[in-house]
Amino acid sequence: MVPILATPTFLTSLRSIPHLPAHSWYYLASVAFALLNRPDEIPHIYAYATPNYDSVTVLNHTREALLKASAIGGLPSTINALNALKTVVAEELLDQPTLSHRQEGALNLEEGDRLWDSIYGKVGPRVMRGMKRSYNDLGIVARMLYAGVLADEGVLGKRETGYVLVTGLVTGGDAWTAQRKGHRRGCVNNGATWEEVEAVETLADKVVEEVRNSLGKEIVGREA
Numbered sequence: 001m002v003p004i005l006a007t008p009t010f011l012t013s014l015r016s017i018p019h020l021p022a023h024s025w026y027y028l029a030s031v032a033f034a035l036l037n038r039p040d041e042i043p044h045i046y047a048y049a050t051p052n053y054d055s056v057t058v059l060n061h062t063r064e065a066l067l068k069a070s071a072i073g074g075l076p077s078t079i080n081a082l083n084a085l086k087t088v089v090a091e092e093l094l095d096q097p098t099l100s101h102r103q104e105g106a107l108n109l110e111e112g113d114r115l116w117d118s119i120y121g122k123v124g125p126r127v128m129r130g131m132k133r134s135y136n137d138l139g140i141v142a143r144m145l146y147a148g149v150l151a152d153e154g155v156l157g158k159r160e161t162g163y164v165l166v167t168g169l170v171t172g173g174d175a176w177t178a179q180r181k182g183h184r185r186g187c188v189n190n191g192a193t194w195e196e197v198e199a200v201e202t203l204a205d206k207v208v209e210e211v212r213n214s215l216g217k218e219i220v221g222r223e224a
Helices: 008-015 025-035 039-049 055-068 075-086 109-134 136-150 158-170 173-189 194-223
Strands: none
Touching (some): 008 025, 008 194, 025 039, 025 055, 025 075, 025 158, 039 075, 055 075, 055 136, 109 136, 109 173, 158 173, 158 194, 173 194
């Protein structure tokens, strides 16, 4: 049986990280576990967070963070995570209207471009040129992703979206270092402090370590 990692003790340690942005630990932890293929931990995070915060806020922030994390981990991890979360959410909350501004069939590329520019600043055009040089359609899809998923500020603003992206990129380890560097700077460009960014990375690192350690224990258990 897979052990529960998101225990009250572990979640308290995440919540207590110095300089961590206020009320962010639960949705950032959910993102980290989701991208590490542990969606089963997300209901435990929700159950621990809701007695301490407004349950509607926790739900909205967690769902939006998981959706935006699809830009890093892909739709499968987001689908699994949201399905896991749904199992512990009251039916009446699931039926609440979304606070996002997304509309099916509508895509405002200019909004996505503004987010891109706020993250990358003066190097934004160069980054986009590099992507298009790899494959022109990569640049097209990136603009669509930013416009359709990341730029919406109905629930999480630019700064909070940056925290989500940094958290997700930490789970990729050294393979995603270049992208992580850009989004670390992007968080600061959008109003975060370096201390907050480093605290977000600390949270993600702690989740990565917890999952890695659990995998070792499971392997040892099978071998025994």
